[in-house]
Amino acid sequence: MPESAWKFLFYLGCWSYSAYLLFGTDYPFFHDPPSVFYDWTPGMAVPRDIAAAYLLQGSFYGHSIYATLYMDTWRKDSVVMLIHHVVTLVLIVSSYAFRYHNVGILVLFLHDFSDVQLEFTKLNIYFKARGGSYHRLHAVVADLGCLSFCFSWFWFRLYWFPLKVLYATFHSSLLAVPDIPFYFFFNALLLLLTVMNLYWFLYIVAFAAKVLTGQMRELKDLREFDMAEAQSPKPSKAE
Incomplete structure (x- = not known):
């Protein structure tokens, strides 16, 4: 739970700041995407407000690469997750270096929103059974959060x-x-980022199918992967 709480606060803060840049300032990038390249020149100055977002996000994904390799439990999609973190960090660093930061803010805004909902839903899954008792409010919020997460993933990452x-x-x-x-x-x-978004969307569709067909009654993470089971040798025919 502490990890989900930390990630929820981080993603919420980052997404809120990106939303502020896109909707609370004069940047027209969301409503007019081609404007990200208006007046572009090599070596142009990076506004401080955008540079701050880049510094924060770059630090996070640098740590995420280390955490995936050495700290996190290995899951079915850990290789894809590692590739995602590397690609994201390369995009952050290179887009800053070559002054494509306007596009970068739009990319971060569209990706962070579903992560906010994912971690919020995880927190409510933990809270619904805290203290050895069942908390219906958190169970309902978790169910609604799951539906909202599925929709936002499609809308933000695969449509917008x-x-x-x-x-x-x-x-x-x-x-x-x-x-x-x-x-x-x-x-x-x-494009590689888009392919990975489609890959994870398959997990979301599989999750929804299990819930709708009654194969799953409790919310669980379809990414879970039992390393002990995967690494244990299968019995041979001789045995």
């Missing part, structure tokens, strides 16, 4: 992300800067 980010990076970037550097490099990483 291609609609706003990929459209801007694949199409609008060439219109604004015809010879924009590292075009294929950044778009390849963003």
Whole structure:
């Protein structure tokens, strides 16, 4: 539970700050995605408010790589999770270095929202059985959070992300800067991020199918992977 509480607060803070940048300032990137490349020049100054978000997120994903390798329980998708963290950190560092930070803020905003809901739902799953008794309020909130998480994952990562980010990076970037550097490099990483979002969405669909068909009555993490079971040798025919 402490890990989920920490992650919930972190993602909530990061997403709220990204939302503030996109909706509480003069940045038009969400409503006008092609604007991320307006007036782009190599070596342009990075605004301090965006640089602060980059520093925070870069530090987090740097730690996440270490945590996945040496601290977290190994799961079915841990390899994909590790690739995700590496790709994200490379995108953060390289987009800052080559001044694609406007796109980066949009990417972070669209990805952090579902993580907020995921950790919030996990917390309520823990709370519903705390103290050896059943707490119905937390159970209802966990169920609603699960539904909201499924919807937000699709809407933010699989609908808005291609609609706003990929459209801007694949199409609008060439219109604004015809010879924009590292075009294929950044778009390849963003496509890889999209593929991983689709991969995890399969887990979400599998989870929903189990709930709807009655195969699962309690919320559980489909990512759980029993390492002892996976590593134990199967009995041979001779045995």
